[in-house]
Amino acid sequence: xxxxIVCSGGPVEEVVDFKQLPFSKEDTFxxxxxxxxxxxLTNGITPHEIIGDFxxxxxxxxxxxxxxxxxxxxxxxxxxxxxxxxxxxxxxxxKPDNIILTAVTGGRLDHYEAVLHDMIRFQMxxxxxxFYIRNKQNIVRFLLPGIHEIKPDPHFKYIxxxxxxxxxxxxxxxxxxxxxxxxxISFGNSKFTSNEVSGRIxxxxxxxxxxxxxxxxx
Numbered sequence: 001x002x003x004x005i006v007c008s009g010g011p012v013e014e015v016v017d018f019k020q021l022p023f024s025k026e027d028t029f030x031x032x033x034x035x036x037x038x039x040x041l042t043n044g045i046t047p048h049e050i051i052g053d054f055x056x057x058x059x060x061x062x063x064x065x066x067x068x069x070x071x072x073x074x075x076x077x078x079x080x081x082x083x084x085x086x087x088x089x090x091x092x093x094x095k096p097d098n099i100i101l102t103a104v105t106g107g108r109l110d111h112y113e114a115v116l117h118d119m120i121r122f123q124m125x126x127x128x129x130x131f132y133i134r135n136k137q138n139i140v141r142f143l144l145p146g147i148h149e150i151k152p153d154p155h156f157k158y159i160x161x162x163x164x165x166x167x168x169x170x171x172x173x174x175x176x177x178x179x180x181x182x183x184x185i186s187f188g189n190s191k192f193t194s195n196e197v198s199g200r201i202x203x204x205x206x207x208x209x210x211x212x213x214x215x216x217x218x
Contacts, residue, residue: 006099162212
């Protein structure tokens with residue numbers, strides 16, 4: 001499966017541990033968004049391309065990127081969309097199965113909220129692609145109505161479900177430590193926090209709404 005990893009310019013502590021990601025070099029592409037390009041180089045990864053206004057970089061840092069990365073797209077500082085948003089749009093052009101965003105949590109909360117709204121829009125517009133946010137401790141994903149299989153992961157064993165805006169209707173959980181049948185998750189409901197897959201595989205199904213799924217580790 002083809003994966004594109006977009007590394008944004010958030011705090012370096014929020015960059016995913018790339019050893020946690022089961023990807024092959026042939027089917028994985030890296031895009032650095034602004035300072036995220038330096039995060040990738042620090043982890044020994046040369047991005048396939050970098051995008052941003054690079055206003056947060058020192059002159060010598062930008063020259064390092066220019067001399068290392070084959071494709072560099074410099075954006076205007078004043079624009080309608082964030083560097084991360086534009087990087088995601090570029091990632092979609094690769095026609096991947098998955099897009100993973102990292103270094104978008106922590107730091108500026110307005111940028112994190114913007115990324116969440118971007119993810120919803122892109123997930124709805126491109127349902128054939130699975131969008132994730134990942135850091136060392138969490139995996140964030142938006143689920144659309146239907147049936148979704150959830151595989152157990154000993155590192156991210158805690159799984160929580162939330163409504164993001166609309167009520168999530170007729171949710172059923174099977175193969176989980178706490179199972180439910182045709183319940184609703186309304187906005188502000190935290191009942192579905194810290195569940196766990198108890199069998200070989202878990203399933204979540206629902207008929208309406210947008211479900212925010214967060215997988216976490218201690």
